[in-house]
Amino acid sequence: MTTPKRAAALVIGNELLSGKITELNVVVLARALRKLGIVLDRVLMIPDERPLIAKEVAALSATRDVVFTSGGVGPTHDDLTVDAVADAFGVAAVTHPKLEAMLRAYYRENLTEGHLLMARAPEGARLVATAEHPWPTIVKENVWVLPGVPQIFAMKMPVIAAELGGAAGFVSFATYTTLDEGPLKPLLDAVVAAYPAVEVGSYPQWQEPRFKTKVTFDGLDEARVRAARDAFAASLPSGTEVHVPEA
């Protein structure tokens, strides 16, 4: 099995750190990457500060196969991501002729200088689009510059899949039990030790009348993941496993 690609997300915006807006994009990205077999292993949320964004983009880009930024791509004073990504790679942000043409066609006589700021991209960036989602996404080296608005962010997921898909996705199975994590611990330790390639998660459920703990089994090798789940389920004391239909 090849090593899966590693990804990081850099979520940008004072409005998230002040609690003015609830962050909604990370889970969407996480699920999309999971299906592509890409491991998201770091998410960082920071304020609208250009030098800080540039520093974090550079650090994440150097240590991950792919990086996704979220937010800060509009035309106003707090939209600094394009400039900061350019800074991170030591290039200028320049007006991209294709983006400019698309913005002129879209806004027509209502076009302002402000709108044209959205035509800027780091020098040497690629524009990625699909037939279904023709508005281009800016990708500089391994950094995808995604918008913060959740409806538009979500629309970018198929574009990412078209570009980065191909590997097998992670599979996930779950077992539900009436035991809480106290008595479960030795059973979990046993399955974790026996199946090192399978990621075992244990989640206490509150406000759930049918079971106390959901135990999940994840990995890239479906047969191994299934075997781990089955071994764990077989180790549960009689009558403590609960069958719950998948949501």
Add this chain to the structure above:
Amino acid sequence: MTTPKRAAALVIGNELLSGKITELNVVVLARALRKLGIVLDRVLMIPDERPLIAKEVAALSATRDVVFTSGGVGPTHDDLTVDAVADAFGVAAVTHPKLEAMLRAYYRENLTEGHLLMARAPEGARLVATAEHPWPTIVKENVWVLPGVPQIFAMKMPVIAAELGGAAGFVSFATYTTLDEGPLKPLLDAVVAAYPAVEVGSYPQWQEPRFKTKVTFDGLDEARVRAARDAFAASLPSGTEVHVPEA
């Protein structure tokens, strides 16, 4: 005006990075801290890896006034936060007599070795509680160890307020306009330049029939924040401001 305290959050859990669970605690913490006048300026989400958690706790603790961890505090193999926080401060995790007594009283004859793991705390940690929330929260130096389960996480906010409150909270005002960010940009630039102590945010609204952009004004000095908002509203072209009742 004194400099506000700076805070960071360290959110721990593979289940969040894989998209199995939606992160719900950051916005709750952000709003609670905002009311206390504490600036949350970094949120980091990482996997269940003890050396990594320890490293990040140490880095955040050294650079922030207060740090909050979320998750990884149960008794199972993927609950590593208490050990990692201990590692970060170069101490051992030890069974805390008060936590042990409370767990014994709670579980009584159903108590297991697994449950007792939840009595562990980094050596020298404080236990913080209030009359309304008597279950103790572990605080080691400036690091609060909070549970990942959202219902319990939210219950900790009044405990944090009781311990860290006192400073004036941030105030926030908003103006709504039918203009989009293109024509708004010069007006925003003007108010940002004129009111450096006020944080100005501009948020395009999609799927909102009444206005196109929400502009927010935040700060610790209510009079200045109000003046910035009023100056900006006065600069809007006639008929483009929309009055929206506060939610």
